[in-house]
Amino acid sequence: MTASPPTIADKRAELRDRLLRQRRQQQQNSDQITAEPETSTAPLSSQQSGLWLAAQLARAPGYTLVNATWLRGPLDSSLLRAALDGLIERHQSLRTSFPEQDGAPRLTVAPTGQLWWEELDLCRVPEPNRRQRGLEALAAWAEQVIDLRHPLLRTLLVRLDTGEHLFGYLQHHIVSDGWSIPILVSELSELYRAAAEQRSPRLPAQTIQPTDVYRWQRERLATEPVRQRLNRWRDQLAGMPQLRFPTDRPRPAVASWAGHQVVVDLPAELIARADAVARTGDRLPFAVLLAAFSVLMRQRSGQHDLALGTAFSGRVRTEMEPLIGYFANTGVLRIRTAAEQGLDELIGHCHDVVLDAEGMQDIPFADVVNAVAPARVPGANPLFQICFTLARGAILVPALDLEGVEVEPVRVRAPGSRFDITFQVTELPDGRYRMEIEYATELFDEQTIHQLAKDYRTLLALMLASDAVSELTVAQLQQAAGLPSPAAAVASGDRDEVGAGPVDAGPVDAGPVDARPVGKEPVDAGPAAPSGPAEPDALRDQVARIWVAVFGVTGDFDDDESFFEVGGSSIMAVRLRAQLLSEFGIDLPLADIFAGGSVAELTDYLSARLAEVS
CATH class of the missing domain: 3.30.559.30 (Nonribosomal peptide synthetase, condensation domain)
Incomplete structure (x- = not known):
């Protein structure tokens, strides 16, 4: 492909980026991010903790990044898959998932990546409708809700003819951002071209990984x-x-x-x-x-x-x-x-x-x-x-810049x-x-x-x-x-x-969540099995004890005071949920807590759930 001459926008962006890099370089020597050996688990960053919580509150695709491109020409899909595998192996974030442990998320890095690849063949669809069907399939695919416990980069290749494809890639925001997209595109292009030309890819050196950045952020905040x-x-x-x-x-x-x-x-x-x-x-x-x-x-x-x-x-x-x-x-x-x-x-x-x-x-x-x-x-x-x-x-x-393939971005x-x-x-x-x-x-x-x-x-x-x-x-x-x-x-x-926007994705602590009830040591048996109904007063006292431990309230308090009225925050909601799960074996939806849970409401909810399993 012939490179287009730089536009005024390109020149202005280049100047601003150069000035920003100079400013960053001045700060480097006194405040460097150092690399540590990669581990299988790590605490989430503050931003990631907020997005994880938001994903629990609403199962919707509000925090996904979707891009797509028409590919016209002799595409080698096996090389494209190999390039994606190389990209996943290179970038820690693309090997990251967020399973729960004791009711709280844990950043987990796999030693080898897993490519989530889907193909759809529309070659037999009549020509007048083929491209429209491809775009409709792409739009429907983009609406998927990504489970944070599984791979967070998804790809779709729609085949319309031997020389025409529609390629889409989708990431969850918890492992990527808008500034990551040009990196993904540039490196995917280089990995594909290098494989096609049977040479080693020419990629910039990486001295750190995202978990190093998150650790550095936590240390600096102190x-x-x-x-x-x-x-x-x-x-x-x-x-x-x-x-x-x-x-x-x-x-x-x-x-x-x-x-x-x-x-x-x-x-x-x-x-x-x-x-x-x-x-x-x-x-x-x-x-x-x-x-x-x-x-x-x-x-x-x-x-x-x-x-x-x-x-x-x-x-x-x-x-x-x-x-x-x-x-x-x-x-x-x-x-x-x-x-x-x-x-x-x-x-x-x-x-x-x-x-x-x-x-x-x-x-x-x-x-x-x-x-x-x-x-x-x-x-x-x-x-x-x-x-x-x-x-x-x-x-x-x-x-994308693929060997011998004409590309055209698709708005999705x-x-x-x-x-x-x-x-x-x-x-x-x-x-x-x-x-x-x-x-x-x-x-x-x-x-x-x-x-x-x-x-x-x-x-x-x-x-x-x-x-x-x-x-x-x-x-x-x-x-x-x-x-x-x-x-x-x-x-x-x-x-x-407008009194507020979408459900709060913060505030959250920068470090790992300690989801254990106060005074209890972790056990390997997992959450307790539902224990059957308890006497109303005894159940209320159990809930009130957890309430006091989570929110730190002292003295007398009103059982009807809501989560927010006692100063509840996102991280407190996670801890409250984890302690109720540990104590009663019942997983309370976070959305119910944010909707105004109180000691009285939690007691009634748990009483009904315990009666169901007795």
């Missing part, structure tokens, strides 16, 4: 400099209100993660203006886009203090760059707006907020949540519910939503942009999201009009856009307000 930074971040986020964004339907107690996506193009000239405004003020282009989005969120919610989320790579050391793994971290953006605030001032504020959050990306989001300790709401994501991100095309549009995605709304501005390789808006279908109608995209484009266009940035205030921009006032926007229709 150091005083990092604790001081975490405390400063806690102070910055203290008192931040939840975003009251109106929804079309009331929020369920436990989110299903069902989702959809709306895609809308952004005019190239509009982005060119955003780049020009950024250059003039020496700001990030992301800050310009974020400023317009902040005005939209202010208008929709009627709030001036806004809590938004975003994503960072989390790859703060150069030795992490060649790894496939889950290192991406969530950042919190606290944007403060005012009616008389000038747009240039708002852009500068967004720029500073993004840089500050980027500098904190080495501290796991779950630990930030633990430090801030926000008020918890059942079915709620802590700190924020709406994400705004900017993604470069090299991450989202990977293309898992039908889930990780937050209430994820509003992503995507930069394509040719310099164009588009808005990709992922939303929770149990909360929003598609029409609502299309209107949101339309209003954002209107605000961005007005903000970037000639001299508007230097002359207009936030209130004047809202008025010029002709959007409803904040009060009218929130009150319109019979709409709920």
